[in-house]
Amino acid sequence: MPQLLPFPAASPGRARTGVSLMFFTNGVLFSALLPRYPEIKAAFGLTNSQFGLLVIAFPVGALVAAAFGGRVIRRVGALRTNGYGSIVLAAALGVAGFSHSVWLFAAALVVAGAVDSVVDAAQNVQGVVAEQWRGRSVMNSFHALWSVGAATGGVIGAAAAAANVAPSTQMLVNGIVWAVVAVLACRLAAVPAEVRGTLRVEADHHGVPAGTADRSARRHAWRLLLPLVVLAICGTLVEDVANNWAVLFLGDAGASTAIAGLGLTVALGAQFIGRLLGDPMTDRWGREGVARAGGLLIGGGALLIVTSPVYPLAFAGFAIAGFGCATLVPAAFAAAGRISGLPEGTGIAILGWLMRIGFLITSPIIGWLSDLTSLRTAMLVPVVAGLLAALIAHTQLPKRTSRQDTAEATRTGATVD
Numbered sequence: 001m002p003q004l005l006p007f008p009a010a011s012p013g014r015a016r017t018g019v020s021l022m023f024f025t026n027g028v029l030f031s032a033l034l035p036r037y038p039e040i041k042a043a044f045g046l047t048n049s050q051f052g053l054l055v056i057a058f059p060v061g062a063l064v065a066a067a068f069g070g071r072v073i074r075r076v077g078a079l080r081t082n083g084y085g086s087i088v089l090a091a092a093l094g095v096a097g098f099s100h101s102v103w104l105f106a107a108a109l110v111v112a113g114a115v116d117s118v119v120d121a122a123q124n125v126q127g128v129v130a131e132q133w134r135g136r137s138v139m140n141s142f143h144a145l146w147s148v149g150a151a152t153g154g155v156i157g158a159a160a161a162a163a164n165v166a167p168s169t170q171m172l173v174n175g176i177v178w179a180v181v182a183v184l185a186c187r188l189a190a191v192p193a194e195v196r197g198t199l200r201v202e203a204d205h206h207g208v209p210a211g212t213a214d215r216s217a218r219r220h221a222w223r224l225l226l227p228l229v230v231l232a233i234c235g236t237l238v239e240d241v242a243n244n245w246a247v248l249f250l251g252d253a254g255a256s257t258a259i260a261g262l263g264l265t266v267a268l269g270a271q272f273i274g275r276l277l278g279d280p281m282t283d284r285w286g287r288e289g290v291a292r293a294g295g296l297l298i299g300g301g302a303l304l305i306v307t308s309p310v311y312p313l314a315f316a317g318f319a320i321a322g323f324g325c326a327t328l329v330p331a332a333f334a335a336a337g338r339i340s341g342l343p344e345g346t347g348i349a350i351l352g353w354l355m356r357i358g359f360l361i362t363s364p365i366i367g368w369l370s371d372l373t374s375l376r377t378a379m380l381v382p383v384v385a386g387l388l389a390a391l392i393a394h395t396q397l398p399k400r401t402s403r404q405d406t407a408e409a410t411r412t413g414a415t416v417d
Contacts, residue, residue: 010190015130016138018189020145022082022123025182027149028156029089030058030116031268032174033096034243035157035261036167038251044102048248048375052367055244057106059359061113066353069121070346078126079186085119086182090175097171117356121349124333128348129191131334140278143330147272150239151265158261227392228332229351231291233358234389235328238298238321240362241382242267246318249375253311266315267322274326282327290327291393297324298386306379321382328389329355 041051073081089112096108127142153174160170246263255263274294281290301320308314332355336347362381369378 010192010195012130012134015189015191016134018185018187019123019127019130019142021181021185022126022189023142023146024149024152025086025178025185026089026116026119026123027146027151027268028153029086029093029175029178030112031150031153031243031264032156032160033093033153033167033171034264035154035161035247036097036170037244038247038257038260039161039167040105041248044105046102047371049364049367049371052244052363052365052370054102054106055109055363056360057109058113058116059356061110061115062117062356063113063353063360064110065114066117066121066349066356069118069349069352072118073122073125073349078122078129079189081122082119082126082189083183083186085115085122087179089115089119090179094168094171094175097166098168117352121352124348124352126189126191128334130189133191133195137279137282137334139334140275140282140327140330143333144272144275144278144326147268147275147326151268151272154261154265154268158258158265161261162258225336225347225351225354228335229354231389231392232329232332232351232355234295234298234385234392235325235332236355236358237362237385238267238302238325238382239271240359241366241379242318242322244363245366245375245379249305249379250311250314252375253308253314255311259311263315263318267318270319270322271326274323275330278327278330282331287327287331288393291331292390294324294327295386295388295390295393297321298389299383300324300386302379302382302386306376306383321386324386325389 037051037055044054046054076084092108092112092115096105096112099105099108123142127139131138156174157170160167242264246267247260250260250263251257278290285293298321301317301322301324303317304320305314305317308317332351333348336351366375366378366381369381
């Protein structure tokens, strides 16, 4: 990014602070729009099924663009990709806030989703580098800051709705403020080139022809990525449900608009707590145990939502599910970032790309089921996802502790989560 301020010399702690702010701003930018969805749905006169199709415009854009994330990052750099991308993301969301046409709104979401997917990959790439420089696990804390940013965005949107602030005004101010913060965060997150050059260690293929090693390594990388993608989808499904359906569900359950708008904040706030505790929990019980318990918590929380007779219990269900999904996505990204045989940023970009398939199908399925039955019945989808996550964690993730991973990483130069 341009040399705007005479910041002090780079350090692991300053890089961690910068990456944390990158994750925070990415969370707050989009989430501020979500509490306004009921107003937008009513203004456009949409049914649940039509609304479910409208909100997948964001993941459609992300799905189209995410495959190019690694290429963009290698050409432009992770920091510039994040900084300039955040500015474009803020502008696209501002257009969505001003939209009086459902088609313009959808187009703005497509652009926002496309840019967000590349920014998301860039911040995770920079997070892996900062984690390696620091020498211990910090990826869960980075994603925790995304969660608190998203929860903050939810509070901003809910407060603006309660104060009758127009979505256009809210998204304009929100975009300007957080785009500036994102640019400053990129300055803080810089890792000197000479330091970065010592962090990346390529896989060793002694005695194997280079072309053969590359082809074999890439095939193996894809096999390793597949279960990580499914596990991440199960985690992001909870976020998607909280983003697009929590406000509507709580409103149907009797909560006022202002209170229902806090459903997203409750889910993502619990997710933040889970991510804050993610590293010490993994140290104690291992990645497999923590992820398996997280899947069961997702299923249990979603079941409480479905069976709750009053909306305060539904809030508790969203909190339990949010806590349960906390460590699934950070673990998947960190593991993808250390898979050998892929160019820098490619594993993370591919995971982010395929993971967004979940965002593409979740809301239409829930919208279709809710019109066919009821929104309450459709909320059984996260129950199934939670059980699937627990099964994948039990059968696919290594039964080892974070300390063991760290010890191996010290020997091999791999990234640990």
